[in-house]
Amino acid sequence: MRAVTVTPGVADSLGLDENYPEPAAEEGAVLVEAVAVGICGTDHEIIAGHYGEAPPGERRLVIGHESLGRVLEDPTGALQPGDLVAGIVRHPDPVPCTNCAVGEWDMCRNGRYTEHGIKALPGFARERWRVPPTFAVRLDPALSDVGVLLEPTSVVAKAWDHIERIGHRAEWQPQSVLVTGAGPIGLLAALLASQRGLSVHVLDLATDGPKPELVRALGATYHSQPVNDLDFEPDVVVECTGAPKVVLDVMCKAAPTGIVCLAGVSSGGRTIDFDAGALNRALVLENNVVFGSVNANRRHWDLAAEALAQADRHWLSTLISRRLPVSRYQEAYQPGPDDIKVVLDFAV
Structure with a gap:
């Protein structure tokens, strides 16, 4: 074969x-x-x-x-x-x-x-x-043309599972989510956010091509400016680029008690001049959480299959x-x- x-x-x-x-x-x-x-x-x-x-x-x-x-x-x-x-x-x-x-x-x-x-x-x-x-x-038989998306969807299903677990450490009523990166993982993360009824924002460098329209079709808002220029503080960030500056910027941008999930993998080998002390102060005084997430177990795959069936x-x-x-x-x-x-x- x-x-x-x-x-x-x-x-x-x-x-x-x-x-x-x-x-x-x-x-x-x-x-x-x-x-x-x-x-x-x-x-x-x-x-x-x-x-x-x-x-x-x-x-x-x-x-x-x-x-x-x-x-x-x-x-x-x-x-x-x-x-x-x-x-x-x-x-x-x-x-x-x-x-x-x-x-x-x-x-x-x-x-x-x-x-x-x-x-x-x-x-x-x-x-x-x-x-x-x-x-x-x-999978649902109706997914025969798109079921190949299950694996990347399982990755973001796991990310959302852990975001929600962390969020429930206190009374948690998130309103907004920022997804950085509009590749497959970012778009699927935005899909699962929209299924949760959140106000969804997606940031990516592309200004033409299919990405902006795919985001808008979810009822979400598309941004192509730097993170620091956004006029809101998201309750949740799902970072899917792995770009070092974006990673650091979203850590500083999250709202108090915010949660930042790092789902993108950085290549390494790049140094950025950054005020780590200020970041530490913000994370501690605002009770923010930053965590990494990769892969998925059977529970997440089942959640992903349900999400695709509803999409x-x-x-x-x-x-x-x-x-x-x-x-x-x-x-x-x-x-x-x-x-x-x-x-x-x-x-x-």
């Missing part, structure tokens, strides 16, 4: 293997036929050789962690043939740590977790894949800027200037 693979740590080693072996039974009872795979910045970094880890004893890694497929068989009976599913990316470590032991593998403490298409597990960019039943998330299908489909067949995989993995989400289509 066909699979898109890389040699981890070797830049530009992306290739299409026409004779990749069928998934081993040990990978899980549920056999799935791939429908689509989403492409994100993590894939680009793996292709660039920055990180990635092949399964034990193997040289190549099948990439792809944003999946959508249809069940071919599940001898356990948990799923039925034809069910639309996505595969959960992260699996708990084998020790396990205290969090992995209770299903909170997104909060793994010892780093021995594995991840499909990223770390020591083959990814979903192959024609057929397997997972255990508890790692296959059933406008046309709006979701507009997030997908390009769909390309597997035969054009090289083109699919080349970022385009107006891309939001690119999808590799296994169904054609």
